[in-house]
Each structure stands twice: as C-alpha cells, then as structure tokens.
Amino acid sequence: MKELKARILRDGRCLPGGILKVDNFINHQMDPILMKSMAVEFVRRFARTDINKIITVEASGIAPAIMVGYLLELPVVFAKKKQPSTMENILVTEVFSFTKQQSYKICVSKDYLKPGDKVLFIDDFLANGNAGKGIIDLVEQAGAELVGMGFLIEKSFQKGGDLLRSTGIHIESLARIESLDNCEIKFKD
Ligand code: 5GP
Numbered sequence: 308m309k310e311l312k313a314r315i316l317r318d319g320r321c322l323p324g325g326i327l328k329v330d331n332f333i334n335h336q337m338d339p340i341l342m343k344s345m346a347v348e349f350v351r352r353f354a355r356t357d358i359n360k361i362i363t364v365e366a367s368g369i370a371p372a373i374m375v376g377y378l379l380e381l382p383v384v385f386a387k388k389k390q391p392s393t394m395e396n397i398l399v400t401e402v403f404s405f406t407k408q409q410s411y412k413i414c415v416s417k418d419y420l421k422p423g424d425k426v427l428f429i430d431d432f433l434a435n436g437n438a439g440k441g442i443i444d445l446v447e448q449a450g451a452e453l454v455g456m457g458f459l460i461e462k463s464f465q466k467g468g469d470l471l472r473s474t475g476i477h478i479e480s481l482a483r484i485e486s487l488d489n490c491e492i493k494f495k496d
Contacts, residue, residue, distance in 0.1 A: 308348050308481040311459065312494055314341060315482055321490035325462065326406065333431055333459065337370050345481055346374035349429065349457045352479045356454050358427045360384060362420070362446070364402075364413055364438050371459055372429040384420060386413040386445060398448045402441035405434045405465075413441055415449075422450030433458040433480060436467025443474065460484065463495045 318331040332338040349371075361383045363372035369385050376383035388411055390397060396417040403410045420426070428442045439456055446453045453476055461468050461480030464487070472478050483495035 308345065310341065310344055311482045314338075315460070315484075316492060319492060321487045321492065325464065325487050327432075327460065327462070327484065327487060327492070329431075329460070333370075334367050339374075342370055342374050345371060345459055346378050348481055349375050349479065350378050353427060353455050353457065353477070356427065356477065357425050358454055360420075360424050360426050360451075361429055362386065362415075362426050362442060363429050364388070364442070367432075368430040368438075371431065371457075375427070375429050375457070382419075384415060386415045386442065388413055390414045398445050400441045400444040400448070403435075403437045405437065413438075413445070415445055417449060420445065420449040420451055424449065424451035425454045426451050427454060428456040429458075430456075431459050433461040433467045433471070433478075434465045436465075436470040439467060439471045443476075455479065457481075462487070 320328040322328055361372050361376045361381055364386045365388055372383045394416055397414045399412050399414045401410050402413055426446055455477040458480045461483045463483045463485050485495040486493040
C-alpha cells in the first residue's frame with residue numbers, strides 16, 4: 308500500500324536487531340486517517356471472505372482491528388495478555404514475544420470466541436509469526452474458523468510470513484519489508 312510505505316519511509320526508524328519503530332503513527336501516537344485508509348484496504352482485500360468477527364492481541368493490534376470492525380460493522384475481540392480474575396470460561400495459549408524475547412500467555416473468553424465464528428485476525432506487525440500461531444491455537448480451541456490474517460507491516464526477512472502462509476490461511480500485509488540492513492528500509496514490492 309503506497310501511502311503506508313511512504314509514511315514508513317518518512318517517519319519509520321530502524322533499531323538494531325531488525326526492529327522498525329513506527330511510534331510516530333502506529334505504536335504510540337496514532338494517525339487515525341492513515342489507520343482508516345489501511346482498514347479500507349483490508350476490507351477490499353478480504354471482500355470475498357465470509358467474516359463475522361475480528362480478533363487481535365492487545366495493545367497495538369486494537370487500533371487497526373477496531374477500524375476494520377467499524378467498517379465491516381462486526382465485533383472486535385482482543386486477546387488479553389493478563390488473565391483478569393473475573394474472567395471465566397477462558398482459552399489460553401502461550402506466545403513468544405520477538406520484541407521482549409520472552410514468552411507470555413494470551414487469553415480470550417469462550418463467550419466471545421465460539422464454535423462457528425469466522426474470524427479475521429488483524430495485527431500491526433508480522434515478524435516470526437508467534438502472535439499469529441497463538442491466535443491459530445485459540446481459534447482452534449474455540450472450535451471457530453480463522454478465515455484470514457491481515458498485518459499492517461510484514462518483515463519478510465523473518466520467518467513468520469512463510470510459516471503462516473504454509474498453513475493455507477489467507478494472509479495479507481499492507482507493506483512488506485525485505486530488509487532493514489544497515490538501517491536502510493527496503494520494501495519487497
Ligand atoms: P511475531 O508475533 O510475528 O513474532 O511478532 C509480531 C509482534 O511483535 C507484533 O505484534 C509487534 O507487537 C511486535 N513486533 C515485531 N517486530 C516488530 C518491529 O519491528 N517493530 C515493532 N514496533 N513491533 C514489532
């Protein structure tokens with residue numbers, strides 16, 4: 308998506324270890340106009356997919372997910388990183404965090420992820436695909452169906468894209484980064 312790639316080049320910053328910082332418009336300050344355009348693009352790309360629910364992981368996936376949910380007029384569920392003591396009927400899985408280099412649990416209530424649900428996963432980044440794998444597990448545990456996964460930014464030099472595409476799930480990424488070597492941002496297409 309041209310607009311997103313231009314914004315990454317303008318405001319994205321490379322950090323050592325293959326990390327792209329987009330705090331200016333996605334991860335800290337957020338640009339709702341760009342967020343809306345990205346959601347419109349997801350709606351276009353998943354137009355032929357039968358979806359009844361959007362799922363994401365807190366916190367950075369919530370903004371793009373709610374924009375997609377708003378446009379499609381569908382509920383948005385976010386997997387929580389801390390299990391609230393009041394939460395019953397929960398499904399839990401473990402995710403390894405690329406940025407924090409440690410595992411953590413994510414959970415979702417069975418009240419909001421049910422057998423028969425056709426779920427679209429939306430997240431900010433696709434790196435090694437660990438969040439995606441966690442969501443696949445939660446959706447399977449719920450007896451629901453994962454009908455697609457949409458990422459704002461895919462770092463194609465990490466293994467997540469190949470790993471998730473090998474499952475046959477419909478994956479879309481709005482900007483694919485081929486390399487961040489020497490702190491130079493190179494797009495794949
Ligand atoms: P994955 O689960 O695909 O291994 O990693 C994706 C998650 O890690 C994203 O939800 C995002 O929060 C974080 N992440 C991975 N790479 C980057 C990056 O380069 N920049 C930022 N800001 N977050 C990243």
